[in-house]
Amino acid sequence: MKILICLSNVPDTTTKIKFTDDNTKFDETGVQWVINPWDELALTRALELKEDAGANVEKVTVINVGLANTEPTIRKALAIGADDAIRVNAEPKDAFFVASQIANAIKDQGFDIIINGIESSDFNGSAVGGMLAEMLDLPSVSAVSAMKVENGAIVIDREIDGGKEVLSIETPFLAVVQKGIALEPRIAAMRGIMMARKKPLTIIEAVDVQAMTDFVAYEMPQPKPPCKMVDADNVKDLVNLLHNEAKVI
Amino acid sequence: MSVLVFTENWDGKFKKSSFELVSYASKIAEMLNTSTVALSIGNVTEDELKNLGKHGADKILSVTDERFNYLENQAYTSVIAQAAAKESASVLVFANNNMGKALAPRVAVKMNAGLGAGVDQLPKSTEPFTIHKKVYSGNAFGNVIIKTDVKVLTLMQNSFMIVENQKDGAVETFAPEVNEAHFKTKVKDVAKQTGQIILTDAEIVVSGGRGMKGAENWGAIEELAEVLGAATACSRPVSDEGWRPHNEHTGQTGKIIAPNLYIAAGISGAIQHIAGVSGTKCLVAINTDKDAPIFEVADYGIVGDALKVLPELVAGIKELKS
Ligand SMILES: Cc1cc2nc3c(=O)[nH]c(=O)nc-3n(C[C@H](O)[C@H](O)[C@H](O)COP(=O)(O)OP(=O)(O)OC[C@H]3O[C@@H](n4cnc5c(N)ncnc54)[C@H](O)[C@@H]3O)c2cc1C
Numbered sequence: 001m002k003i004l005i006c007l008s009n010v011p012d013t014t015t016k017i018k019f020t021d022d023n024t025k026f027d028e029t030g031v032q033w034v035i036n037p038w039d040e041l042a043l044t045r046a047l048e049l050k051e052d053a054g055a056n057v058e059k060v061t062v063i064n065v066g067l068a069n070t071e072p073t074i075r076k077a078l079a080i081g082a083d084d085a086i087r088v089n090a091e092p093k094d095a096f097f098v099a100s101q102i103a104n105a106i107k108d109q110g111f112d113i114i115i116n117g118i119e120s121s122d123f124n125g126s127a128v129g130g131m132l133a134e135m136l137d138l139p140s141v142s143a144v145s146a147m148k149v150e151n152g153a154i155v156i157d158r159e160i161d162g163g164k165e166v167l168s169i170e171t172p173f174l175a176v177v178q179k180g181i182a183l184e185p186r187i188a189a190m191r192g193i194m195m196a197r198k199k200p201l202t203i204i205e206a207v208d209v210q211a212m213t214d215f216v217a218y219e220m221p222q223p224k225p226p227c228k229m230v231d232a233d234n235v236k237d238l239v240n241l242l243h244n245e246a247k248v249i
Numbered sequence: 250m251s252v253l254v255f256t257e258n259w260d261g262k263f264k265k266s267s268f269e270l271v272s273y274a275s276k277i278a279e280m281l282n283t284s285t286v287a288l289s290i291g292n293v294t295e296d297e298l299k300n301l302g303k304h305g306a307d308k309i310l311s312v313t314d315e316r317f318n319y320l321e322n323q324a325y326t327s328v329i330a331q332a333a334a335k336e337s338a339s340v341l342v343f344a345n346n347n348m349g350k351a352l353a354p355r356v357a358v359k360m361n362a363g364l365g366a367g368v369d370q371l372p373k374s375t376e377p378f379t380i381h382k383k384v385y386s387g388n389a390f391g392n393v394i395i396k397t398d399v400k401v402l403t404l405m406q407n408s409f410m411i412v413e414n415q416k417d418g419a420v421e422t423f424a425p426e427v428n429e430a431h432f433k434t435k436v437k438d439v440a441k442q443t444g445q446i447i448l449t450d451a452e453i454v455v456s457g458g459r460g461m462k463g464a465e466n467w468g469a470i471e472e473l474a475e476v477l478g479a480a481t482a483c484s485r486p487v488s489d490e491g492w493r494p495h496n497e498h499t500g501q502t503g504k505i506i507a508p509n510l511y512i513a514a515g516i517s518g519a520i521q522h523i524a525g526v527s528g529t530k531c532l533v534a535i536n537t538d539k540d541a542p543i544f545e546v547a548d549y550g551i552v553g554d555a556l557k558v559l560p561e562l563v564a565g566i567k568e569l570k571s
Pocket of ligand 1: 013457458483484485486498501503519521522535541553555556
């Protein structure tokens, strides 16, 4: 079985978000770029499956749509344990553009399972996975919180509101994964970092696709009024404020 | 033309988010001078379907085919696209929840439509079609133009007020073409909570962090949730420790919620936690550390021991309600 993980290159989760050029561009000064946290968990789970002899995974590939500056992030995925990588050489314009590029790059490669993280922590679109599945005419399962191989069959937990469903599905399919898929992201060891340098990273030129959306301007959240402090000895005051002022109870 | 809304029911009753969606869609329909059509898939009584009319649905398409008892993304996508074609929908609206996130991107591709995911208000303009959405996990917002003729939107939960707007709400049975090849998943088991408030649908949420010290202290959180009719949640370390189930974890890597009231007890307010609750209308923090970052984002705060404050809060609210 061959597994593909779609990687998004995002600012570290603690980054202080700022914009330049009249709030039209994300300010990249001093930003640390990382693998999108969910994609990292997806990769971790794929590697766990590869180590499980019963799961019969021969290869884990990662793909990213990005310019050369995303290569450190891709190398990190190789260092964590992916076997090879593909970079589609283009600036990601929107989810449709990214999904189109990935669809084109992998359409003849026969991946059995394609995994996307539920959203990327920059544009919070939750879109590339579903779009890619539709473009490739593949079944998809979203909100996946566990994936196992049992006697050769794929068994998936899907979160539903207030519970979960256990599903079985045949390959090929696409999974959009979220919390639970792996416990802790795997960290690259020294040996992995050394090996990553030699692992294949194929660069594919982008196809001509128009984005369907345009980001026109960013806004920072409105500065909020300072927190109203209530004395711990007068908890009833809080009840009154919530009832009469905030009107939420 | 029309605006098509994808609704969701929970054991035959529409979810609160579906009424939000219909209210929202009918406002967009007003902006575009067109009508609102709601699509319902599942076993819902005529009376319940009619409730969508109260919030602005001119027409309701009802699909009751049993093959749709479980979500099958490709099959649902095909039904929604057929409904949209039949109603010449120019805007399709979904909730930004598990189901909406599973379907909206597929539907967008199928219909050659641009996707606006996670919008939090009405479009700022319809020419060009400009939406407003959170980006960077709530640390900023973006204004985005959707350039295609057909647009697909997913609406953040709790971001639009349910309004009464009585419309005709004529119910029409809809029997779409079904492609058997679209059914590729088999549901082997379902574990569904019943009788409890669903975290992502809840108006009030009481949440505990590591400052609650241990699973044995959660009685106070549950009691407060009980008197408020609230759902319970927790921070990530709490579910990692196994003090609470994983499905209660909120934050960037957990559930993203936007209730009217979020009470955070013993939660420090790490940026990743706040990313999951930044859409909250009113945030209350209880923390022993007056410098905890949670107070920077809270509306009301108490510096104090949550284990002492929570029972007093329960008593105060009981008094208020009696
Ligand atoms: C990539 C990544 C993703 C993450 N995603 C998430 C996420 O989705 N959700 C999430 O929650 N975290 C997430 N985290 C972890 C996050 O950084 C914090 O570590 C976590 O939110 C802290 O949880 P906490 O507030 O419960 O615990 P702590 O940070 O330990 O805070 C406990 C608080 O309780 C207070 N306290 C102690 N005793 C009492 C008392 N008796 N009464 C009242 N207050 C008391 C303390 O003053 C302190 O402020 C993520 C981290 C990373 C790196």
